[in-house]
Amino acid sequence: MIIPIAKPLVNTLSCSNSTSTSLTVNGEITNVNGDLATERGFIIYEADGTDKIIGGAGVIQYAENGLFNNGQFTHVFSNLCPNKTYSIRAYAINACGITYGAKQNCFTIPVPLSLCASSPICENENFSIQATSITGATYHWTNSSGIIQPSTTNILNLNLPAATYTYNCYYTLACGYTSPTSTISVTVHPKPITSDIYHY
Numbered sequence: 001m002i003i004p005i006a007k008p009l010v011n012t013l014s015c016s017n018s019t020s021t022s023l024t025v026n027g028e029i030t031n032v033n034g035d036l037a038t039e040r041g042f043i044i045y046e047a048d049g050t051d052k053i054i055g056g057a058g059v060i061q062y063a064e065n066g067l068f069n070n071g072q073f074t075h076v077f078s079n080l081c082p083n084k085t086y087s088i089r090a091y092a093i094n095a096c097g098i099t100y101g102a103k104q105n106c107f108t109i110p111v112p113l114s115l116c117a118s119s120p121i122c123e124n125e126n127f128s129i130q131a132t133s134i135t136g137a138t139y140h141w142t143n144s145s146g147i148i149q150p151s152t153t154n155i156l157n158l159n160l161p162a163a164t165y166t167y168n169c170y171y172t173l174a175c176g177y178t179s180p181t182s183t184i185s186v187t188v189h190p191k192p193i194t195s196d197i198y199h200y
Contacts, residue, residue, distance in 0.1 A: 005034035005096055012042075012090040012101035013072070020082040020111045027090025027101060028072045037068040037092040044077050047085040047105050054091070054098075068092065081175040083110035115169060115184040122191050123162040129169075129184060130155050137171040144168075162190040 009031040017024035025042050041063035045052050052059050062075045073090075080086065086108070090101040111134055118127045131139060131154040141149035141156050144166035149156055156167065165188065170181040 003034050005094070007096045007099045008032045008035075008037050008092040008094050010040075010090050010092045010099045010101040012088055012104045014104060015088065015106035016074070017076075018107060018109055020109050021080050022076055022078040023080060023086060023088070023106050023108060024074060024076050025088045025090075025104075025106070026072060026074045027092075029068060029070050029092050032069055032092075032094060033096070035094040035096065037094045039063055039065050039093040040068050040073055040091065042075055042077075042088055042090050043100075044086050044088050047087040050087075051089070051100070051103055052087070053089075053100065079175070080108050081173060081177040082108050082179075083177070084108050111179070113169065113171060113179050113182040115167070115182050117184060117186045121186065121188045123188050124159060124191075126157065126159050127188075128155050128157050129167055129186065131169050131171070131182070134171060134173075136173055138173075139169055139171050142168045160188050162188050164188075 008029050011028045011030055013026035013028055015023050015025055027042060029037055029040060043054055044060050045058045054061050086106055087103045088106060089103045091098055114132050115129055117129045121127045133154050138152050139154050141151050143149060165186050166183060168181050168183050171179045
């Protein structure tokens with residue numbers, strides 16, 4: 001008796017966890033169709049409305065090799081960009097060929113950028129403005145006049161005369177992400193005036 005075989009049947013399941021730079025993706029082989037899968041995995045790419053395949057432009061592939069029957073499988077894609085929509089497709093391969101599941105769109109979450117200044121601040125004294133620390137970020141600081149400040153880290157060190165100042169900051173990541181700009185106003189106070197007290 002000859003058992004007919006065919007390509008496996010595969011579903012792409014919903015993502016089960018999302019952070020700013022990672023997605024936990026899930027898939028399922030629902031029917032090996034008479035021949036165990038020898039590879040299963042996922043592809044991921046920035047969502048553009050298309051159904052891409054392995055080797056397509058911008059596609060990242062994750063593969064597992066072995067002998068796989070019906071069942072679910074999972075993977076964590078890391079080093080992604082915050083606040084992006086990604087398309088994920090599960091796939092499986094047996095002797096008859098490759099099958100892709102329908103794509104699922106998943107979202108990485110944004111990382112808000114908060115700014116705070118050391119306090120109290122007096123004129124001609126050292127102080128700093130600090131932004132949220134984000135791994136791999138390059139920071140871009142400007143003042144209210146648009147002048148670039150000499151720092152690419154999350155800390156801007158300053159020493160200023162008495163006045164109110166405004167500073168802006170955003171960050172970029174190697175993946176091409178640019179955060180929204182955050183703004184902070186800082187008031188530098190004059191030092192208290194002291195007077196000598198004379199006793200007669």
